[in-house]
Amino acid sequence: MAELASILTATAVGFIARLYMLRTDYRQYPSYPQGYVIHLSIGLIASFLGAVAVPALLAENYEAATFLALAATQFREVRKIERETLSSLEPLELIPRGNAYIEGIARVFEARNYLAGGTSLITSIVCLNLARLWPLETAVVGGAAGGFLTMWFLNRMMVGKKVGDIARVRAAAVHFDGPYLMVEDVIIMNVGLKEARQRFLQDGIGVLIEPVDPDSKATLANLGQRQAILHDVSSLLGIQMDVGEPEFMPLLRRHRETGALAMVIVPAEKNTEALLEAVRRTPVLESAVRRPLAAKAGRLADSHRE
Amino acid sequence: MIAEDKTVAGGGAPIFYVSSPEEKERLARYISRITQGMVHDLTNGVYIIVRH
Numbered sequence: 001m002a003e004l005a006s007i008l009t010a011t012a013v014g015f016i017a018r019l020y021m022l023r024t025d026y027r028q029y030p031s032y033p034q035g036y037v038i039h040l041s042i043g044l045i046a047s048f049l050g051a052v053a054v055p056a057l058l059a060e061n062y063e064a065a066t067f068l069a070l071a072a073t074q075f076r077e078v079r080k081i082e083r084e085t086l087s088s089l090e091p092l093e094l095i096p097r098g099n100a101y102i103e104g105i106a107r108v109f110e111a112r113n114y115l116a117g118g119t120s121l122i123t124s125i126v127c128l129n130l131a132r133l134w135p136l137e138t139a140v141v142g143g144a145a146g147g148f149l150t151m152w153f154l155n156r157m158m159v160g161k162k163v164g165d166i167a168r169v170r171a172a173a174v175h176f177d178g179p180y181l182m183v184e185d186v187i188i189m190n191v192g193l194k195e196a197r198q199r200f201l202q203d204g205i206g207v208l209i210e211p212v213d214p215d216s217k218a219t220l221a222n223l224g225q226r227q228a229i230l231h232d233v234s235s236l237l238g239i240q241m242d243v244g245e246p247e248f249m250p251l252l253r254r255h256r257e258t259g260a261l262a263m264v265i266v267p268a269e270k271n272t273e274a275l276l277e278a279v280r281r282t283p284v285l286e287s288a289v290r291r292p293l294a295a296k297a298g299r300l301a302d303s304h305r306e
Numbered sequence: 307m308i309a310e311d312k313t314v315a316g317g318g319a320p321i322f323y324v325s326s327p328e329e330k331e332r333l334a335r336y337i338s339r340i341t342q343g344m345v346h347d348l349t350n351g352v353y354i355i356v357r358h
Binding site: 192195244 | 331334335338339342343345346347349353354357358
């Protein structure tokens with residue numbers, strides 16, 4: 001009886017955890033019911049597996065426990081599917097996400113299933129332990145509480161850094177030097193058409209992203225990271241461009257000495273504060289993170305410049 | 307390529323000679339839209355249209 005209650009509670013809590021992680025967020029994905037259903041059903045399976053693990057061990061049913069390992073393969077499949085879906089949609093994005101960002105998203109979706117499974121595992125352990133001493137109702141409530149605590153904790157752990165944490169993001173003046181579009185002293189590109197120059201001056205917003213240390217300088221230099229910033233910003237603010245107008249494709253160029261990134265975008269909504277916020281909230285991609293300061297050579301290079 | 311002066315542009319890419327800066331601007335815009343290319347100004351009176 002206690003086992004059954006524990007399995008049900010743990011599955012439910014794990015499922016709620018997966019549901020909680022399924023908010024449509026800055027990635028704007030998934031955003032349709034079918035997508036939700038797919039992830040929720042796999043999340044349900046994951047939480048069920050987490051829930052039966054301990055009862056299976058207690059019943060000395062070791063074969064059942066080894067099935068857990070098998071499940072991990074299934075979740076890796078989730079990552080593959082996410083990657084394939086997003087990659088195949090990539091040519092249809094006005095501003096592509098870039099492979100690095102897709103890889104990051106796919107990894108998050110895989111990890112969320114493990115988190116759901118982990119949450120229900122903890123729930124069932126707490127629930128079964130409490131059931132030995134207290135009545136079943138208390139055990140169920142206690143288990144659920146433990147599960148929610150785990151969920152909260154795991155979610156806090158999973159929050160990665162944002163661009164705003166590793167760089168100062170500020171608005172900067174857009175101007176032209178002959179045909180060259182510039183943001184302060186960084187050249188962005190050569191714009192030939194007078195009409196296009198006019199539009200840049202009128203509706204364009206310039207942004208400078210200044211890294212705070214050599215680590216973030218190296219991270220921001222990553223092309224995948226830059227593409228992610230461009231995608232997020234343009235999907236959140238919209239851009240004034242259509243297919244066949246490459247002038248207005250937002251670009252991030254790097255200041256060759258300071259490593260600061262300069263961007264010009266002609267957004268659909270001209271709102272500098274919103275733009276800066278969108279840049280600051282772009283996640284730092286796992287695959288872009290570099291830590292030269294962790295190595296001796298990197299620290300030496302930082303402390304002495306000849 | 308779109309040029310005003312016949313002495314500065316020559317070579318493999320199609321070249322359009324125009325008579326005035328306005329004409330150059332207009333032609334550059336049309337051709338860039340049709341080819342989905344981007345107009346760059348070489349500052350010597352020549353525009354080139356490049357597909358990136």
